[in-house]
Amino acid sequence: MVKGKIIPFTGDQIAAYxxxxxxxxxxxxxxxxxxTEIVMNFSQYVADGKVSTELIAVESEHSAMSACVGAAAAGxxxxxxxxxxxxxxxxxxxxxAASTRLPIVMPxxxxxxSAPINIHCDHSDTMGARDSGWLQIYCENAxxxxxxxxxxxxxxxxxxxxxxxMVCQDGFITSHAVEGIEVFDDKLVKNxxxxxxxxxSLLDVEKPVTVGPLDLQDFYFEHKRQQSEAIAKAKKYxxxxxxxxxxxxxxKYDFIEGYKLDDADLVICALSSTAGTARGVVDNLREEGxxxxxxxxxxxxxxxxxxxxxxxSKAKAVAVLDRSESFSGEGGPLFSEIKxxxxxxxxxxxxxxxxxxxGGRDIFESDIEEIYRELSRIAESGKIKEKIGFVGVRD
Amino acid sequence: MANLKxxxxxxxxxxxxxxxxxxxxxxxxxxxxxxxxxxxxxxxASATGCLEVATTxxxxxxxxxxxxxxxxxxxxxxxxxxxxxxxxxxxxGKIKKDIKFVAFGGDGGTYDIGLxxxxxxxxxxxNFVYVCYDNEAYMNTGIQRSGATxxxxxxxxxxxxxxxxxxxxxxxxxxxIVAAHRIxxxxxCSISHWNDLVTKSEKAFxxxxxxxxxxxxxxxxxxxxxxxxxxxxxxLAVETCFWPLYEITDGRLKITYKPKNKLPVSxxxxxxxxxKHLKKEEYLSVAKEIQKDLDEDWENLLKRxxxx
Amino acid sequence: xxxGWKSLPxxxxxxxxxxxxxxKTGSWRTFVPVRDEAxxxxxxxxxVYCPDSAIKAENGKMTGFRxxxxxxxxxxxxxxxxxxxxxxxxxx
Numbered sequence: 001m002v003k004g005k006i007i008p009f010t011g012d013q014i015a016a017y018x019x020x021x022x023x024x025x026x027x028x029x030x031x032x033x034x035x036t037e038i039v040m041n042f043s044q045y046v047a048d049g050k051v052s053t054e055l056i057a058v059e060s061e062h063s064a065m066s067a068c069v070g071a072a073a074a075g076x077x078x079x080x081x082x083x084x085x086x087x088x089x090x091x092x093x094x095x096x097a098a099s100t101r102l103p104i105v106m107p108x109x110x111x112x113x114s115a116p117i118n119i120h121c122d123h124s125d126t127m128g129a130r131d132s133g134w135l136q137i138y139c140e141n142a143x144x145x146x147x148x149x150x151x152x153x154x155x156x157x158x159x160x161x162x163x164x165x166m167v168c169q170d171g172f173i174t175s176h177a178v179e180g181i182e183v184f185d186d187k188l189v190k191n192x193x194x195x196x197x198x199x200x201s202l203l204d205v206e207k208p209v210t211v212g213p214l215d216l217q218d219f220y221f222e223h224k225r226q227q228s229e230a231i232a233k234a235k236k237y238x239x240x241x242x243x244x245x246x247x248x249x250x251x252k253y254d255f256i257e258g259y260k261l262d263d264a265d266l267v268i269c270a271l272s273s274t275a276g277t278a279r280g281v282v283d284n285l286r287e288e289g290x291x292x293x294x295x296x297x298x299x300x301x302x303x304x305x306x307x308x309x310x311x312x313s314k315a316k317a318v319a320v321l322d323r324s325e326s327f328s329g330e331g332g333p334l335f336s337e338i339k340x341x342x343x344x345x346x347x348x349x350x351x352x353x354x355x356x357x358x359g360g361r362d363i364f365e366s367d368i369e370e371i372y373r374e375l376s377r378i379a380e381s382g383k384i385k386e387k388i389g390f391v392g393v394r395d
Numbered sequence: 396m397a398n399l400k401x402x403x404x405x406x407x408x409x410x411x412x413x414x415x416x417x418x419x420x421x422x423x424x425x426x427x428x429x430x431x432x433x434x435x436x437x438x439x440a441s442a443t444g445c446l447e448v449a450t451t452x453x454x455x456x457x458x459x460x461x462x463x464x465x466x467x468x469x470x471x472x473x474x475x476x477x478x479x480x481x482x483x484x485x486x487x488g489k490i491k492k493d494i495k496f497v498a499f500g501g502d503g504g505t506y507d508i509g510l511x512x513x514x515x516x517x518x519x520x521x522n523f524v525y526v527c528y529d530n531e532a533y534m535n536t537g538i539q540r541s542g543a544t545x546x547x548x549x550x551x552x553x554x555x556x557x558x559x560x561x562x563x564x565x566x567x568x569x570x571x572i573v574a575a576h577r578i579x580x581x582x583x584c585s586i587s588h589w590n591d592l593v594t595k596s597e598k599a600f601x602x603x604x605x606x607x608x609x610x611x612x613x614x615x616x617x618x619x620x621x622x623x624x625x626x627x628x629x630x631l632a633v634e635t636c637f638w639p640l641y642e643i644t645d646g647r648l649k650i651t652y653k654p655k656n657k658l659p660v661s662x663x664x665x666x667x668x669x670x671k672h673l674k675k676e677e678y679l680s681v682a683k684e685i686q687k688d689l690d691e692d693w694e695n696l697l698k699r700x701x702x703x
Numbered sequence: 704x705x706x707g708w709k710s711l712p713x714x715x716x717x718x719x720x721x722x723x724x725x726x727k728t729g730s731w732r733t734f735v736p737v738r739d740e741a742x743x744x745x746x747x748x749x750x751v752y753c754p755d756s757a758i759k760a761e762n763g764k765m766t767g768f769r770x771x772x773x774x775x776x777x778x779x780x781x782x783x784x785x786x787x788x789x790x791x792x793x794x795x
Contacts, residue, residue, distance in 0.1 A: 059515030063472035070476025101714035208720035212464035213451035399747035400763035412772025413723030419776035623777030
């Protein structure tokens with residue numbers, strides 16, 4: 001079993017480090033807090049000749065993704081990174097990148113969307129892009145940021161998938177906190193990601209292609225249908241990549257991660273760093289005799305319905321923690337999608353939504369403990385008092 | 396000096412027939428003439444607009460060369476990505492050919508919505524040629540006014556009416572804005588003076604860094620003139636000094652064509668339906684203002700040239 | 704029969720150049736250019752101005768019109784310095 005070395009890096013630093021090891025042909029990026037460290041660190045790698053990547057210091061995020069589309073269409077392995085309003089600004093081109101089937105990998109440092117302007121963590125940015133056709137992976141900590149960026153390159157470039165991937169981490173909480181991260185030798189990483197073999201390239205002047213044509217009523221739908229198929233294929237082939245990652249690096253990943261989930265009555269579903277906070281609470285409650293458990297989705301796109309349904313199959317009461325609001329009046333996006341996944345099941349747990357942490361508002365172990373106690377009351381009484389609630393907001 | 400016989404023999408046709416631009420459209424003439432400026436393989440990109448929409452209706456493409464369309468406002472950012480990928484892969488020995496990069500944008504995608512990405516690409520110094528086919532309005536979506544629409548022209552979003560003579564503002568001087576980025580080569584051209592255009596195009600392709608060609612592009616639908624007069628109208632734009640032909644090479648301005656007999660701008664205005672309301676009594680002063688502005692601009696251009 | 708999603712290349716890419724040649728815009732025209740070959744001086748001015756690449760050029764000579772694509776705009780007739788091209792109403 002190969003052992004890496006442990007380095008003390010923040011989530012942003014390790015994202016830049018992973019990018020360094022991937023060594024894409026082109027990076028076009030624009031700084032935005034709290035992603036800035038990624039761009040700045042990567043720029044230093046370029047300036048020091050540590051990577052051969054051509055870096056385009058674009059003048060906006062819209063141009064960042066535009067240049068990435070151009071570069072990827074020209075057969076280059078391409079990456080960028082952004083947050084919040086930067087993602088919002090490139091929204092038009094984010095959809096184009098996915099529908100043109102370009103395997104761009106983009107770390108996104110989750111930050112609240114304006115207004116009012118807030119630079120701290122919530123998931124409103126990437127949740128807003130959940131219909132864009134990009135694959136989305138949520139990272140609990142900096143180690144996962146490193147691992148997921150490396151896997152994302154293989155997933156995006158998989159010949160049956162060919163879709164861009166967002167690798168998300170919590171702004172400031174993960175991006176700016178130092179962790180001990182196990183990293184591997186450059187060669188191992190390069191071996192794992194392999195050489196990029198684009199399915200077409202503008203630079204192949206002997207075989208001219210036209211990218212981005214006008215697609216009228218007679219063809220657009222077929223191209224979209226292909227995209228749906230790609231998501232289905234992603235579900236099928238991502239496990240292959242995860243298995244290979246385990247073989248190469250000794251870390252096991254799946255669509256979701258369960259913690260004391262198998263026999264849990266009371267389950268909290270949470271993405272990213274909050275899952276880490278919840279684990280300690282699960283342990284404490286288990287000592288009390290409560291069968292608490294945690295379900296942490298890793299992939300959000302494709303939506304891992306089967307894994308989530310399996311994970312919740314024994315639960316009596318479930319609380320989904322949403323770090324974003326969909327403003328549908330029916331709760332946040334994670335809640336809507338998990339609830340929808342459970343619709344077809346004969347045995348469905350009672351399920352509530354707790355919206356928390358917007359604009360970087362902290363969620364404490366005590367908050368999470370209170371939610372488990374609420375789940376306990378729900379499991380006992382069979383009744384839900386508050387289907388959709390807000391945690392940590394002042395009335 | 397370009398020679399038509401040689402050009403027709405040596406330069407491949409990069410844009411084929413079968414595209415769906417209007418009969419008599421100036422834009423495809425711009426494309427054909429500009430691309431005569433290089434024999435090298437070219438990769439083309441276009442902003443959303445008449446050119447892109449009419450030449451690439453799936454599954455038909457009129458481009459015999461690699462072509463990319465991304466969105467409306469970002470052709471310069473897109474070609475920046477393509478050109479950078481080329482440099483990255485060439486550096487790694489994966490590409491050996493010498494390839495030229497051309498971005499086409501209408502005045503909409505260049506003067507207005509595309510100005511930011513154009514400015515960024517120019518400032519970064521990518522090696523590409525940007526060609527603006529300026530038909531002075533958002534033609535593809537229905538002749539709506541743009542920052543390039545001349546004062547006094549009637550468009551569908553600044554139409555002439557009982558209380559308005561069309562566009563009140565003057566056009567942007569985009570060529571000067573581009574020149575302010577200190578790029579190696581900037582020029583204004585017209586298809587009517589094909590030799591001047593092709594010569595400038597050759598210089599643009601040979602430039603080490605960004606080059607910009609602003610080419611006035613006739614739209615007989617939006618400007619309201621008979622379709623066979625496209626080239627004639629282009630000539631009038633130049634002979635009235637409405638569209639002076641000049642180039643700026645490393646910051647030095649040179650006017651490449653000075654009409655022996657500068658025609659009054661009325662010769663240009665009277666041929667186009669988009670200006671016909673200027674004949675009305677209440678708007679007669681506007682035509683006078685147009686002439687005054689044009690004369691001032693021409694004098695300023697001569698002054699800039701004399702400054703060397 | 705138009706292809707379905709299973710057989711089309713993904714991403715909306717057109718994987719060949721010049722496929723517009725299969726779309727014959729010649730059907731658009733009302734007037735067709737007719738050239739008096741004897742008068743033609745092979746100056747190639749019509750060639751440099753045709754918006755539809757519909758002037759055939761071989762070895763520095765104008766050898767005809769690509770009527771599959773000619774939209775009958777009349778620019779060639781208008782720019783010809785010896786007026787050897789005339790636009791005639793086309794009989795369909």
